[in-house]
Structure formats: C-alpha cells, structure tokens
Amino acid sequence: MKPIHLPELASRIPNRIASLTLIVTTPGGRPWNNLPPWAGVTTLARLIFTADPAQKAALVADMLFPKSWLDLKAEDDAAGRTNRQVQIEVFIRRVSITQPQRFLGHISQMAAGLTHHCSADRLRLISSAIPKVVILTGDIDNLVLPSHSLELKASMPEAEYIQWKETGHGIYNQRPKQFNALLERTFREGQERSQALQGNYTQ
Numbered sequence: 001m002k003p004i005h006l007p008e009l010a011s012r013i014p015n016r017i018a019s020l021t022l023i024v025t026t027p028g029g030r031p032w033n034n035l036p037p038w039a040g041v042t043t044l045a046r047l048i049f050t051a052d053p054a055q056k057a058a059l060v061a062d063m064l065f066p067k068s069w070l071d072l073k074a075e076d077d078a079a080g081r082t083n084r085q086v087q088i089e090v091f092i093r094r095v096s097i098t099q100p101q102r103f104l105g106h107i108s109q110m111a112a113g114l115t116h117h118c119s120a121d122r123l124r125l126i127s128s129a130i131p132k133v134v135i136l137t138g139d140i141d142n143l144v145l146p147s148h149s150l151e152l153k154a155s156m157p158e159a160e161y162i163q164w165k166e167t168g169h170g171i172y173n174q175r176p177k178q179f180n181a182l183l184e185r186t187f188r189e190g191q192e193r194s195q196a197l198q199g200n201y202t203q
Helices: 003-012 038-048 053-064 083-097 103-115 120-129 147-155 176-202
Strands: 019-023 132-137 160-163
Touching (some): 019 176, 038 053, 132 147, 147 160
16 A cells, blocks of 8 residues: 555544554645655656666666665675666566556556645544554655655654655665564554553453
8 A cells, every 4th residue: 555545544444553654655735745856756757758667767766766875785685786786677577577557547646646635633643543653754755755754743743753864765675674673663562552552441
C-alpha cells in the first residue's frame, strides 16, 4: 500500500491497528502544496515519455537516491559494483518481468498524490488511538519534501519522528538493514503496548 493511502485507512479503523509506520509521506493539502520538488517534477515528466529501460533506470536512480550514495561501492556486493549499478540492474530486471504502466496509470498516480489530504484532526485521532506510530523520512528527497514529515509530527504528538541523514525517497532500498530493524522494533512495541492496553481494559 502506498504511504499516502495509509492515513486514509488508519483514520477509519484505528482501533484495529497495533502499529503504523508513515514512510516518506505527507499530510497532503492543496494540490500545489503536494507537488514534488522541482527535480522530482522534471524527472517524472521525462519518465512518461522515456521508453528505453536503461534510460528510465538511470533517471529513477537519480530521483530516488542521493548521488553521493549512488557513487559508493554497494555494501556486501561480491562483484564490487556501485550502488548506482546495483539499483539500475534491479530496476531493469523488475521492468523486464512486469507489465509496463500505461499512460493513464501515470496520470492517475500523480493525481492521487496531488489530491491527497488527511486533516490535522484525523491525524490526531490516528496518533492517539494507535499504540505505536513512527514517522520516517530521509533528508534528500526529490519526491516528497522532508518538511512534510515534520507537519505530520506536529499533528501527531505521540508519534516517534525519525530522519535518516544522506537518505533519499527510496529509503527502504537504500537502508534495508536499518529499515527492517526499525519495522521489527515498531511491530514489537506496538504489540506490547496493545497487549498492555488490553490488560488495563480487563482489570
């Protein structure tokens, strides 16, 4: 599920959720407030009209990850490739086995992002009702301004706010070990708090 959809679901069934992680997302608002930074806007436009997978892969890599990280040698890569080489190969492999997104799909996805909005009141409901909420962002994001995560935090006082340095929009691909460890901790703490709340109700 895309990050912008999670608050929509969570605001409707908060009492059925033990933990929630909001990753590189935004509370939304007016369409012009939901626009990506200029680098993201121009890259998305170029991707719509770029057919060659290798060219697309290069564009996507620069959009999702910091250039400084892309140029580093990939961790635990026996072939000694850079992160850029690894991510481009992963992208090309993925597009080779999946059906290409149609033009209408591109436009619909952009429209969903531009029209997304979760009010401060709904965010406060989510934050107060769900036992564990984490807001995670990087600091170099070409698709969602990191400041939007601070806007989420302002309306969700109980949530834990985390920002990883030198990290882009593709946060779970760039930092998979840290990301998985964070999710495991979030699940565990959410379950523990949920069980504690249930215990208080039964006493």
